[in-house]
Amino acid sequence: MGLLRNTRSPTSRAVSPLATCLAAIAIVGAAPLAAQEGEVPSSLEELIPDSAVDNPDAWAEQGTDGESVPEADALSELEAESPISEVPDMSVAWPEDVELEPLEPLEPEDDIEFVQLLEDAPQIAFDEADIEELSDTLVLGFPQKEPPFSERDDFVDRFEALSTIEELDDGEENVAQLAARAKKDQELLDTLLRVYGYYDGEIIRTIGTREAGDDATDQRPRGRFDVIPGPRYTYGAIDLGDLDTSVDAVTLRKSFGIEIGDYLQSDTILTERFNLDRALGENGYAFAEIDEPELLIDHERVEGDLTVPVSPNGKYVFGDVVSSDDEFLSSRHLATIARFDQGDVYKRSLEFDLRSAIIATGLVSTVSVEAREVVPPAGDEPGVVAMDVTMERAKLRTISGAIGYGSEEGARIQASWEHRNFFPSEGSLRLRGILGTQEQLAGVTFRKNNFRGRDKVLTVDAYASSVDTVAYDADTIALTGTYERTSTLLFQKPLAWGVGAEVLATDERNRVVDGIARPRQTYFIASLFGRATIDTSDSLLDPTRGFRLTGFLGPETSRTQGEQYYYLRNQVDASYYQSIGEKNVIAGRVRFASIQGAELVGIAPSRRLYAGGGGSVRGYGYQAIGPKNEFLEPTGGRSLVEVSLEGRIGTGLFDGALSVVPFIDAGSVSTGTSPDFQSIKFGAGLGVRYATGFGPLRLDVGIPLNPEPDDSAVGVYISIGQAF
Template identity: 55%
Template sequence: MVRHSSIRLLKINRAKINRAESNQDSAACLKRLYAGSAAQVAAASLLLAAVPAAAQDASAPLTLEDLIPDSAVANPEEWAAEGVNQAGAEEPELPELAPETPMAELPELSLDWPEQLEIPPLEALDVDQDIQFADVELPDVPLSDNATVEKVSSELTIVLPSEDAAFPMRGEFIDRFKSLSAITELSGDDESIAQLAARARSDEALLTDLLRVYGYYDAEITRIVGGAKVGEAESDRAPSVRFEIIPGQRYRFGAIDLGALDEAPDYPSLRKSFAIETGDPMSSDEIVSNRLALEVALGETGYPFAEVGAPDLLIDHARSEGDLSVPVAPNGKYLIASVSSSDPGFLSDKHLSSIARFDANDLYQRSLTTDLRRAVTATGLVSSVTVTPRELTAPTNGEPGQVVLDVGLTKAKLRTIAGAIGYGAEEGVRVQASWEHRNLFPSEGALKVRGIVGTREQLGGVTFRKNNFGGRDRVLTLDAFISTLDSDAFDAQSIALVGTYERASTLLFQKQLGWSVGFELIGSRERAPAVGGSQQPRDTFYVAALPASVLYDTTDSLLNPTKGFRLGGRFSPEISRTGGKQSTYIRTQLDASYYQSVNDRLVMAGRVRFGSIPGAPLDDIAPSRRYYAGGGSSVRGYGFQQIGPRDVAGAPSGGRSVVEAAVEARIKTGFFDGALSVVPFLDAGSIGPDPAPNFDDIRFGAGIGIRYDSGFGPLRVDVGVPLNPGPDDNPVAVYVSLGQAF
């Protein structure tokens, strides 16, 4: 056996051997290197014998074979035992070599390439049974008689049991999966099979989760990724995925543990709100919805401090059931004792109590506290509101305790300066400005000073408004102003004091029933418009009125209704005195509108108006108190107040009756993400000199408008033309405003 140490020594000292000058010295060198190891010498000899001889020429260096004497080959052990200095022979002295002396080159080694090279066979990998790649088009038919194929998209299909009993939520399941699928969301024309396979793995995990949502914990899913043929050539294939699902048995609810809920006084009704029972089919959606229902029921039946923890579902595969536990702590039942403001000088406890929709000792309801928070927000006086129940007395002997609702207020900016500059073809230039303090007279007493300077109108006024006065959403308003108004129908210089007390809808609280009552005290000097530059004499009118109105509203929006109707009426008995003559009459008006959504893109809307002023002749009624028609909120296509009888000078004189009608189609477009709508319309209207409506001279206008839904309300631009214009009517009219025409 050849030791590897001998071979290494041979390699290390080969250069030294090649530098030997004679066979005798070389032999002595070998003896010195391998002294005491005959076997090593023999091995070295055998190895060296295999090295091809160098070229035999005089100048060639000695080879390793030349360095080994015959005696060493014949009897290596005896040769090695003789030692280096036999018979007193002196050890030969090796010559010193200069550092720059080149090293002898070793003979080259060569190895012939084998005729036959055997390579071990490749080891086969285990097949993943969960994924298969198909080179052929996937079949579009079920794999068995009790399975059906649901096509989710052009590249994704799902195979499910066809029997409703085996998988009753098939439609809901497919819709839910489609909305969350990575394949559906990220599909593209340049998609490769590798990309599709990666998304298929994600969708398989999604399917597993969705199946567990419905209680299928033992479902089997097989995904197949391949290419569906899309052309005549064999290579014309589009990547596609199919999931084959065997839902298995649907698990059911086992034990139901609702913590300390049974300690509540009205446990039976609370337990009914959590409708899950033992044996019901398992559903995570049902757990979420019933937990929420229980939480709402506790909050609405007097449990302000109730705690409903996160549900825990323990799955038992052996029983095919899941034990559900929801930690519930009712923490006592309470009544509402009072409301406490964090800033009584700003909004008092009494005022907040008047806003609230509950009285003292009413049962606590979470919805009532939410409503109170919204009502305080609607005042516009605060930037944030919190309503927190605080225990006043604890429940004892089966009797409810009491809580105080602490209302935390953060003041908003109370002063507002506003202004607007505009121009209209009918109104000319108009500049408006106002200053308002919304809580100058706490609580909610606002003062507003306003002014208007324009081509046709000038006004200065002061308004006092008290919100939530005498009850929730009731507003008292007192308005005093001086104004001049120069319109195409009349020129009026007026001073007025107007008061109203109303219950009206707001953007936060749209009410089905609204009403108002009030008074008007007006002194006005009025005259007809100038004719040929010649001013007409003014008549002075003193008017006292007691207006009242009511509005019944079932629509779904104040600014942009899509369904429902509105029915409103106004009744105003008035006394007018002019030129020493006193007249009594009643101004009445009825308005009705209807809205119907035909589909997601079309809303049809229509309105009618009837008005009448019986009791006094037209000349005894101030021109500013008569009826007029025409304009953006009346009959579009005509100028403001341009429809109706005219005096001898050709100016509109107004009338004692009005009838109007309008219909329009509000059609959504795909522009600006559906915010832009096109609205064709047709309007009609007539003004009569008598209390009975006059249908003899009806004016028609038609046109088209656009609406842009700003989120706050639609911005309206209407362009109308008169269909049967009078001699003084313009050929086209344009109207711009916020909100629909009606």
């Protein structure tokens, strides 16, 4: 009806809706006849007779041949505006004399060759494309032969790591999922091409199916991407801002490893920007600024012009270190911690190092270190910066305790109180005590960290103890002082050393056996000692590669029962660690110790050499290996040799945290100053390690392979850290 309204002449009269509808029906019914007779009206208005316009209701009662339409009476009773409830059934016969020729299927052309249309266009041959099948559902094709895709391997690895199709679990994908993810992967491939400098690349995406079995209905979807990288762009102009105005322009420019003509790659731009920033910070430019790089691509030249806005802002040297809380951590003390002196060229790494060292003291909760200009640069003369240290105090008092039981130590309660800055700066005071079935102790310790140098520690320790072991019973009062350069978890050092002195008085005897008390003997001992450690391992608590070598020398004198004895205690420890694969480690240890210059009777039992236990020969009791008297009491010796070998094998369980450790140990103690190996003992067993954030938890179960009658059948050892 709308069509009729739009096409009737301006002078035509209004037609009722019902009449118009019926007229249209009549026209539709008559159209085939007119078409068959070859009479085609010149306009749509000619199809409506004047009688239909003059008296539409009377005209509607007529049929196509002038006869009345069936049920016309019923139709005439309808209101003019009433809708037609039922549309009359109509059918149009298909012309029988019209025949359509069947479509012939197109045959694929053989030997399609993809030719080089332009002189500089890539040569492409899809039928010879190199294929990379990343999974059952993901395939990459590389049809471009020339120029070659130089970064293809790295490109594939990165795409495989980021692909959304690759995340689909095998067997769970469908065509809808694959199509949705394929669109994202195509965008990813486009982005990766630009990362590697291919700005005219093209990705052709194909989603199809592959046969997954003999059943024809068992087909699974597969996504394929044909990667046509096109030519690789190179760097055109390179603009580094004001870098040429710096004093060290030549050196700094060399640190930015991008030259004109190099291939474009976004990763390289970011890497070299970082290298330039680091070079500025390590060569005195405390306030240097580098804005975000800009890359202008010229498709006609197949080049990109790189701009990196650089503002060196002058060169500086270090000045004073200024503390915000001088009574707590003084400026003088912080200058001692710093690894730079006044007048040294500013280095950003040393600024960060000072901040880390202050955090390592454990005395601050927050700290910031900032460079502040004191003297500006003048010509070729550098300026001076002060290092302002702003900090907040942490809680300084600590109370700790432990309760435990061990087959070697019995029941044991240990407690301590410490104030970590009782004597500023970094002078701590610690009170400690032990109450146990085999040991009792009370002691006080003064410790001065970073004393006259970074990571150098002065310690003075006074204690009184009573120890009752398998080998001896000793009541001791001692005073010890050490000065050492330590290796810590934050700052592991290739060389650590320590020197010290010790004086003590000890009243000792062997244990009471069968009600018979062994004679007690008092010793007055004075000692000087020194030790040094060379450490190339990669961890203090859980090494996987490298070695450690530690030497100890301690000249000592002892007076007992009116006799004066002089002797030299010495010990060498060496350990080696070798990784095998990603999760396995072979570790070995050797220890040699001796006491030269005095008879065994002149050496206090607590100063003699013993073997056995969790840090020695596992499977045997603590101090259970060595010479024994007629009561089977260990008497200790003057020489010792220990050897250990273990394999730390990763299991992959608990996200790789659990490993198993088979081990074998051997040890010998002799009364002479050189080992004789006449009573060497062997132990073997199996352990487990569970890696934590603070080091591995260790559980070892060892058995003695050639035990004495009084040795236990098994030894169990639990601790933190590896056995060595």
